[in-house]
Amino acid sequence: MPPGQRSGRWSGVPLQDRQALRRDELITAGIGLLGSPGGPALTVRAVCRAAGLTERYFYESFTDRDEYVAAVYDDVCNTAMSTLMKSESPRDAVERFVALMVDDPARGRVLLLAPEAEPVLARSGAAWIPSFIDLVQRKLTRITDPTTQAMVATGLIGALSALFTAYLDGRLTATREQFIDHCAELLLSRAAT
DSSP, X not given: OOTTOOOOTTXXXXXXXXXXXXXXXXXXXXXXXXXXXXXXXXXXXXXXXXXXXXXXXXHHHOSSHHHHHHHHHHHHHHHHHHHHHTOSSHHHHHHHHHHHHTSSHHHHHHHHXXXXXXXXXXHHHHHHHHHHHHHHHHHOTTOOOHHHHHHHHHHHHHHHHHHHHHHHHTOOOOOHHHHHHHHHHHHHHHHTO
């Protein structure tokens, strides 16, 4: 670096990698804003301010706010799906999901609460639900009838969504261990039928 030139944010980052890094920073900022405790407070300006980027960089990666909100939601869903796919047992799945969604409550609120406040996520949420149901259904190997598998998996996703939403909202006063035990027992009892 020539003398007198200051080191910038992107110093040492190859030009071709910068856009992807800026996009990641915008997504991270969006998780925090979309999953804020008071509900989504997400404007393009707020996102850019939180990421420390200009609007120019926002529009480099997203055409508009709706596309951006959907991308933030998809990022959280992809992370959740990836986390659940690594689980080795129902309890492990619950523990991993709690670590992802409760220990980082912004992610949990994006996944479970933001679709109620963001109209664009009504479509995204509906598109993701079958993937989560399918994942649970594939784990129900003791149930041989595919129709019963589908009904049990659908019921489990509904029940777990309601439990996690109530836990994130503070409406359940269970300890972390009680919550994990209950969710794991719910999965184990239905998987054994």
